[in-house]
Every structure is written in structure tokens, then in C-alpha cells.
Amino acid sequence: MRAWTALFAAIALEVTGTLSLKLFAFDQGQLPLTFLLLAGSYWLLAQAFRQIPVAVAFAVWEATGLLLITLLGAALLGEHLQPLQLLALGGLLLGAALLHRGTREADA
Template identity: 70%
Template sequence: MRAWTALLSAIALEVTGTLSLKVFTSAAGTPGLELILTYALLAASYVLLSRAFRQIPVAVAFAVWEAAGLILITGLGALILGEHLRPAQLGAMLALGVGAALLHRGTRPDPRPATGPRTGSSTGSNVSSAPQVSA
């Protein structure tokens, strides 16, 4: 559970840091403290992502981090910054979410119980493939 909390926090920091880049670069003046804040948010996001990697498979954690980040940044860009979304962009956001969900589903442990050693035979018998020695 801690790994997922770290991952969700990493996503929130990454989204905040990325959106702050747009907000701070749009403001008049030279970026200073604003740029340092943005770098700090993005660095903290990577630190938390690395903590999530300890318990969540890399493919899943990175896919969720990237997909959720892109979806949130795109959606918040439309809501907060007034950027326009085209149907293709909405479709891409849906595809990102589906892709991350499929990666997560594909890395779950196999729910089938182990039935013993596999022999490579397609008949399903548990006959050992070791050579028989007669006495």
C-alpha cells in the first residue's frame, strides 16, 4: 500500500511541477525561485517513483505514472489554462489509461495453483521425462 501511496504522490508532484513550468514561464519577469520550485517538485516526483519501484513492477509503476500524469496534465491544461482538446487527444488519453490498466493486469500473479513440474508434453500427464533405468 505504501508503494501505491508513493506512486500517487509522485504523480501529483509531477503534474504540479509540469503545470508550474507553464504558469511560471507565462508570467513576466525572469524565472528564479519559480524554476527552483519546479525542479524540486519534479525531483521529489522521481524520488517517490523510485520508492514505488521497490514493490510495484517497473512496467506498471512507470506506465501508471506516465499515463496518469499525461491525462491529468492534459485535462488540467484544458480546465485551468484554457487549452483546447481535440477528439484525437481525448482518444489518446483513453488509450493511455487502457494501456496502463492492461500492463497492470498483465503483471498480476497467476491465480492458478501450481500442479507440479511441467513436462513439456501437451497431453497434460505428469510423466517424468528422465530416462528409465532398469535394474
């Protein structure tokens, strides 16, 4: 359970750090904060790798992070989403879920 907590904390830091790149694009003073957020995300992801298979942890980290960044970009930054883009995001989540399920079945 701790590994999953680390993974979701890594996702939160990655999403925050990535959004800060857009929000503070012209403020050089914010770059250290962005760096710390993204570095923390990778450190927590490495902790999750200790108990969660790499394929599963990375797929969940990438798919969930991409989904959140995309949705928050639309909500906070006024970026527009097309139906095909939403379908692609659903495909990413489905892929991560299938990797997780396949890994559990292989371990059994």
C-alpha cells in the same frame, strides 16, 4: 499499499511541477520550486519501484500524469482538446490498466 501511495504522490508532484513550468515560465525565481517538485516526483517513483513492477508503475505514472496535465491544461490554461486527443488519452489509460492486469496474471 505504501508503494501505491508513493506512486500517486509522485504523480501529484509531477503534475504540479510540470504545470508550474507553464504557469511560471518567465519567473526565474520559481525554477527551484519546479525542480524540487519534479525531483520529489522521481524520488517517490523510485520508492514505488521497490514493490510495483517498473512497467506497471511507470505506465501508471506516465498515463495518469499525462491525463491530469492535459485536463488541467484545458481547465486552467484554456488549452483546447480535440476528440482524437481524448481518445488517445483513453488509450494510454487502457494500456496502463492492461500492463497492470498482465503483471498480476504473470505473478499468479
